[in-house]
Each structure stands twice: as C-alpha cells, then as structure tokens.
Amino acid sequence: xxxxxxxxxxxxxxxxxxxxxxxxxxxxxxxxxxxxxxxxxxxxxxxxxxxxxxxxxxxxxxxxxxxxxxxxxxxxxxxxxxxxxxxxxxxxxxxxxxxxxxxxxxxxxxxxxxxxxxxxxxxxxxxxxxxxxxxxxxxxxxxxxxxxxxxxxxxxxxxxxxxxxxxxxxxxxxxxxxxxxxxxxxxxxxxxxxxxxxxxxxxxxxxxxxxxxxxxxxxxxxxxxxxxxxxxxxxxxxxxxxxxxxxxxxxxxxxxxxxxxx
Numbered sequence: 001x002x003x004x005x006x007x008x009x010x011x012x013x014x015x016x017x018x019x020x021x022x023x024x025x026x027x028x029x030x031x032x033x034x035x036x037x038x039x040x041x042x043x044x045x046x047x048x049x050x051x052x053x054x055x056x057x058x059x060x061x062x063x064x065x066x067x068x069x070x071x072x073x074x075x076x077x078x079x080x081x082x083x084x085x086x087x088x089x090x091x092x093x094x095x096x097x098x099x100x101x102x103x104x105x106x107x108x109x110x111x112x113x114x115x116x117x118x119x120x121x122x123x124x125x126x127x128x129x130x131x132x133x134x135x136x137x138x139x140x141x142x143x144x145x146x147x148x149x150x151x152x153x154x155x156x157x158x159x160x161x162x163x164x165x166x167x168x169x170x171x172x173x174x175x176x177x178x179x180x181x182x183x184x185x186x187x188x189x190x191x192x193x194x195x196x197x198x199x200x201x202x203x204x205x206x207x208x209x210x211x212x213x214x215x216x217x218x219x220x221x222x223x224x225x226x227x228x229x230x231x232x233x234x235x236x237x238x239x240x241x242x243x244x245x246x247x248x249x250x251x252x253x254x255x256x257x258x259x260x261x262x
Contacts, residue, residue, distance in 0.1 A: 013068070014086055017076045034074060041070045042143075099123060121159055133160035147215040150205030158209075170210045174203040232259035 002019060005012065020029040044067040051060040072086065079085040100123045102108035103116065110116050121136070130136050133156070140152045157163065164170045181196040208215035233255045237244055244252065 010086075013072055014076075017069075017072045018079075021076055021080065029073075032073070032077075034077060037070070037073060041067075041074075044070050096127075099127065118159055121156065133157070136160070145216055146201070147205055147208075147219060150202050151209045151215055154202075154206045154209050164206070164210060167207075167210055170203070170207045174200070174207055177203045229256070229259045232262060 002015065020026045044063065048060070048063045048067050051063040071089070075086050075089055098105045100120050103110040108119065110119060125136050128139065130139060136156045137153050140149055140156065144152070164173070177196065177199045181200050184192040184196040205215050208218060234244060236255050236258055237247065
C-alpha cells in the first residue's frame, strides 16, 4: 500500500514509477519504452533551460522534477530487465565525477577554468577509448542542435591545435564563406548553395565560440526580437487600417523601420 505523505523524496519517486509500470498501475506508462519517450527527454531539458532563462525558481524546481522523472522512467524500464537500477546510475555518475576531477579528488594541479575543461576533455576521451582527435570530433552527439554541435566540434578541434589566431581571422573566414555563398547563388546549383550556406553557418559557430558567446542563445534572442518587431509592425498596420498581406514590399519595409525605431 502506497503511503501518502506531506513531503516526498527520491525513494518515493522511484516507488511511484514502479507502481505506475506495474500490472495494477497505469496502462499508458506500462506501454512505454525508451524509444517512445525519447523526445520527452529533449522537451523536458529545453523546458529546464527556459525556466533558467526566466529566473523563476519555482518554475525551475518544477521543470527539474519533470526532467528527473524522465531519468527515473528510463531507469525503471532497465530495472525491469535486470540491466541496471537507479543506484547503478548514481554509482556511475559519482565515479565519473571523481575520475574527471583529479584536481579536487586527486593530486592534479590546475590554475584556470580553461585548464579544468581541457583536462576534462582529455579524461573523457581516454575513458571512451578515443585515440585520435578526429574520434573526439565524431563523438559529439549528432542529435544536438546544429549550432551547439558546431561550437563543440570547433572547440574540440581547437583543443587539438586547429584554431584561428585571432577574431580578425575568424571574421575573414566568415567573409570568405559569404563570398563563396554569393558565387554559389549566382551559379544557381542547389547542392552548392546549401553546402556554402552550411559553411557560413559553421563559420558563425566558430565566431561565437571565439567571442565566448552562445550561438544558440544569440540566435534565440534574435528570433524573439524579430517576433516582437513583427508584432509591432502588425499593430501599426492595424492602427492604419491596413492588412499586412495586402501591402507592398516597400510599404512593409517602411512599417518595419518604424517598428525598429519605436
């Protein structure tokens, strides 16, 4: 019999998930497997990030709980197969954190955060049996958002010694890629246009990394800004008794300038 409490802990969460997956539990929860709920992990992780950006502690607590539920859910599926349990998950991450922080739990000396990150990458590669620098690039998850993946690949290449010397060099590379994109557009071959567009975007990832900026965050902010300005354009048009779909490109451009300066 499940005990109702005023306050619950991780053991209660594990018990709840076991009950939900049991014969007398929830039919939906019983039907799920790793693949059927894989997208939920991504969605919950993004909602955690959104809560962080909102600086709302109550919302962050709630979203972290939702993300933890995904960990418990996937773990329970494996526990039923007698593959591993939650204690095994905790044991694994504890051992990993101890191994990758020899400057805290061992005798290694570091001076800066950059030293910590480089040492982390080195230890991570060793633990995964990655012998070549290219192995480390290949191991960056392919399902990461492309901008985030681009930054990580660029960072690992830089750690292997392949990097730009200055911001000016990165900018020159970006300008060169834009020029090549212009040539491809002029040539009109779709495959070449897509390839050169990709090179431009990857150069932007490298520029963000070199400037120590988050390209995903920067693009998200730009998109949000565009939406707000579009809404302002819409508002101005409504006040003038106009419909956006019926306006000329020149008139819309004028409204955009007004919205940008408002």
